[in-house]
Amino acid sequence: MKKLAYSTLHGYGGDRIFAGPAAPGFGGAHLADGLLRDAFAARGVECHTPDMLPPGEFDGFFFRDMPRRDDPFFRYAIDAGKPMFLHVWENPFIHRPNADHARFRDFARVFSLFDDDVRLRGCVKLNYALPLAPPPADGGIPFGRRKLACMVSSLVKKNRPGCCSFMRLGTIRFYERFHPEDFDLWGANWGKGSPALLHRPAAFAALQALGIGRLLPRERHPCWRGECADKAAAAGACRFAYCYENSVKLPGYVTEKLFDAISAGAVPVYMAHPSDAAALPQGCFVDRAAFRDDAELHRFLASMPRERWEEYREEGRRFMASDAARRFSFKAYVDTLVSGIAPVLAGAGAA
Numbered sequence: 491m492k493k494l495a496y497s498t499l500h501g502y503g504g505d506r507i508f509a510g511p512a513a514p515g516f517g518g519a520h521l522a523d524g525l526l527r528d529a530f531a532a533r534g535v536e537c538h539t540p541d542m543l544p545p546g547e548f549d550g551f552f553f554r555d556m557p558r559r560d561d562p563f564f565r566y567a568i569d570a571g572k573p574m575f576l577h578v579w580e581n582p583f584i585h586r587p588n589a590d591h592a593r594f595r596d597f598a599r600v601f602s603l604f605d606d607d608v609r610l611r612g613c614v615k616l617n618y619a620l621p622l623a624p625p626p627a628d629g630g631i632p633f634g635r636r637k638l639a640c641m642v643s644s645l646v647k648k649n650r651p652g653c654c655s656f657m658r659l660g661t662i663r664f665y666e667r668f669h670p671e672d673f674d675l676w677g678a679n680w681g682k683g684s685p686a687l688l689h690r691p692a693a694f695a696a697l698q699a700l701g702i703g704r705l706l707p708r709e710r711h712p713c714w715r716g717e718c719a720d721k722a723a724a725a726g727a728c729r730f731a732y733c734y735e736n737s738v739k740l741p742g743y744v745t746e747k748l749f750d751a752i753s754a755g756a757v758p759v760y761m762a763h764p765s766d767a768a769a770l771p772q773g774c775f776v777d778r779a780a781f782r783d784d785a786e787l788h789r790f791l792a793s794m795p796r797e798r799w800e801e802y803r804e805e806g807r808r809f810m811a812s813d814a815a816r817r818f819s820f821k822a823y824v825d826t827l828v829s830g831i832a833p834v835l836a837g838a839g840a841a
Contacts, residue, residue: 491834492535495548499743503541522619529824535833543601550835556587578602583652605742619823623753630755633796638672641732645679652739664784676718683708725754734761752806
C-alpha cells in the first residue's frame with residue numbers, strides 16, 4: 491500500500507478529519523473525507539494525517555490549501571522529492587497563499603475550486619463536496635407561518651477588498667432599520683456586534699493594518715438570534731434565505747450556501763460571480779444582482795404570492811436531482827481526487 495499524508499490548515503490530527511459528519515464543525519469537503527479515504531484504500535493508497543506516521547514513511551503529500559513557505563511539514567515534503575498535491579479550496583482573499591500561483595509548480599497536480607486556475611494555470615477543476623439532500627418531502631412549514639427571510643452566516647472578521655461581508659452587513663442593517671419583524675440573523679461571532687466601518691472593506695483593512703481596528707466601536711444586531719445549531723431548521727422557518735458567497739470576484743466560487751437553502755425548503759436569495767449565477771437554473775433562486783438595492787428586493791420578496799414561491803421551490807427540487815447538481819456531489823469530489831492522485835502515487839518509485 492502506498493501512503494499519502496493528508497494535511498489541512500486546520501489540523502484535525504489523529505486521523506479525525508476522516509470521521510466526517512461525526513466530527514463537530516466539519517462541513518464542505520470535510521464531509522466527504524471518510525469516503526475519500528475508503529476510495530483511496532480501494533486503489534491501494536492509505537490516507538493519514540501527518541501526525542500518524544513518521545514523515546519518511548509517506549509516499550506522497552496532499553495539502554488542502556497552500557501551506558506557508560516556512561511550514562515545517564511542507565519544507566520536509568519539498569526536500570523529500572516525493573509527489574505533492576494541492577487542493578485550492580479557501581477563497582484567496584481570505585487565505586492569501588492560495589493566490590501565490592508561482593508555487594503551483596511545486597506540486598505534481600493542483601486541484602482548484604476556481605475557474606481561472608483551471609483556465610489559466612492548468613489546474614484540475616474540483617467543485618465543493620456537498621450531500622445534495624432533497625428538500626422536505628412534506629414541504630415543511632406552511633408558507634403563511636414562515637418569517638419572510640433569514641441569513642445564516644458567521645461574522646467574517648477578514649472583510650478584505652474582494653470579499654462580500656460588507657454586502658451581508660448592508661442587508662442586515664437594512665432589515666434592522668426598516669423591517670426587523672421580517673428577518674432573522676443566525677451565525678457565530680455576532681454576539682458582541684460588528685466593528686464600525688466593517689461595511690467599508692478598504693477603510694477597515696487600512697485601520698486593521700495600522701493596528702487600530704480593534705479600537706473601533708461595535709454595532710449591535712438586534713435581529714441576531716444565536717449561533718445556530720441547526721442551519722436547516724433556521725432556513726426552513728423562512729420563505730427566503732439570503733445566500734451571499736464570500737466573494738463575487740472569483741469565477742467558480744460556488745459553495746454550500748445555495749444548496750443548503752434549497753435542502754432546507756427555503757428559496758435562496760443568491761449572490762455569486764455573474765458567470766456562476768448565470769450557469770445555475772434561474773428559476774431555483776432569486777438573483778440579488780437583478781435588484782438595485784435592498785429595498786427593491788424586499789418589496790419583491792414581500793409581495794411574492796405563495797404560488798410563485800412554490801414554483802421556485804419546485805425548480806430547486808428538480809435542480810437538486812439533476813446532473814448539473816451532481817457535479818457538486820461527494821462522489822464527483824472523491825472520483826476527481828482519487829483518479830488524479832492514485833496513478834501518480836502508483837508510478838512513484840516504480841522503477
